[in-house]
Amino acid sequence: MLVLSRRVGERLVIGDDIVVTVIEVRSDGVRLGIDAPREVRVHRAEVLEAVRAANVDAVAADESTAAALQRLVLPPRPTSPGQPEPAAADSSGTPPADR
Numbered sequence: 001m002l003v004l005s006r007r008v009g010e011r012l013v014i015g016d017d018i019v020v021t022v023i024e025v026r027s028d029g030v031r032l033g034i035d036a037p038r039e040v041r042v043h044r045a046e047v048l049e050a051v052r053a054a055n056v057d058a059v060a061a062d063e064s065t066a067a068a069l070q071r072l073v074l075p076p077r078p079t080s081p082g083q084p085e086p087a088a089a090d091s092s093g094t095p096p097a098d099r
Helices: 045-059 061-072
Strands: 011-014 018-025 030-035
Touching: none
Parallel strands: none
Antiparallel strands: 011 018, 018 030
């Protein structure tokens, strides 16, 4: 990690097209101005961490969630009169055509 001392108004150049300027220094923090191309994403680290944590929580499924999803599965549609019923699978779960 590079550690630099900068005063208000001084700049730091990253690569060829990113400029960080010290705007204000307070007792509780520093205000920085960042001039970067639109395609360069600039985010606060704590916001990215919060988004990552929320995404992990959103995809986690517990047993009650799995049970609720299983209840949403529709039962097989009944066949029309005159059409043969689908063949039942044996105890192995394999349909007759695949045995």
